[in-house]
Amino acid sequence: MTLLTGTNIVQEFNWTCPHCHHAQVVTENRFSQNFRELDISGYRDGRLGLGWRAIICANNLCRELTLSVNVQKATSGPNYTDIPVVGSTPRLVRRLIPEAASKPQPDFIPAPLREDYREACAIVDLSPKAAATLARRCLQGMIRDFCKISKRTLDLEIKALREAVDAGQAPSGVTHEAVDAIDHVRKLGNIGAHMEKDINVIVPVDAGEAGILLQLIEMLFEEWYVARHARITRLAQISMIAAEKEAARLEPAVTQMLIAPPEAEPG
Numbered sequence: 001m002t003l004l005t006g007t008n009i010v011q012e013f014n015w016t017c018p019h020c021h022h023a024q025v026v027t028e029n030r031f032s033q034n035f036r037e038l039d040i041s042g043y044r045d046g047r048l049g050l051g052w053r054a055i056i057c058a059n060n061l062c063r064e065l066t067l068s069v070n071v072q073k074a075t076s077g078p079n080y081t082d083i084p085v086v087g088s089t090p091r092l093v094r095r096l097i098p099e100a101a102s103k104p105q106p107d108f109i110p111a112p113l114r115e116d117y118r119e120a121c122a123i124v125d126l127s128p129k130a131a132a133t134l135a136r137r138c139l140q141g142m143i144r145d146f147c148k149i150s151k152r153t154l155d156l157e158i159k160a161l162r163e164a165v166d167a168g169q170a171p172s173g174v175t176h177e178a179v180d181a182i183d184h185v186r187k188l189g190n191i192g193a194h195m196e197k198d199i200n201v202i203v204p205v206d207a208g209e210a211g212i213l214l215q216l217i218e219m220l221f222e223e224w225y226v227a228r229h230a231r232i233t234r235l236a237q238i239s240m241i242a243a244e245k246e247a248a249r250l251e252p253a254v255t256q257m258l259i260a261p262p263e264a265e266p267g
């Protein structure tokens, strides 16, 4: 993925400010970016570079700074010695200002899903298409892990999930409404057009579309994992209370037996 290209490649681009959510075209004088190879050796994947991008919002009521950094493999190009390898997975992509908008997710959600979600939130403004790719991978991971449905493509998996829900065979907590929401997002513009391809194919979407995917993921974390955890916890509490009550019911008899004074000798 090309998050930050060489210092001299400057283009206007569409962008939505994460501070005020104002959609705008970022012009040359409103952003600055750079990517430099780090002067260190021995890294296991070869040469490493550090990039950053700063944007000032054009909305007069906002004019805030958005600052992101990325660390990824560096390579030599014909004119630059400092451009990141196209298609290489960044070692780190993070929005520093404002801090990434991901919501903290509990530990009982599998770590790879939480990681994809967090990274997608961090880069949604910097690279919506990379964020959407991570979000689709996260959605597929959830369908495979929570619903135990695994097919060749995400599109086939969503269709199989729909059939399972209609047949009443979906896991507990997977509702028609949730599958409708997934279907709705599946049919959205470019996201929809690429659902049938491998989830690793990078899709040209805007920050708005990527944001909708991330909202869907947050909703499913809540409806599937958090709700299931709450159910299990409640059931465990009910079992514990029932066990305590049973123990309390038996206890007086036992106590009485232990503390009852010996019967008086007859006579």
Ligand SMILES: [Zn+2]
Residues within 6 Å of the ligand: 017, 018, 019, 020, 021, 022, 057, 058, 059, 062, 063, 064
């Ligand atoms: Zn703004």
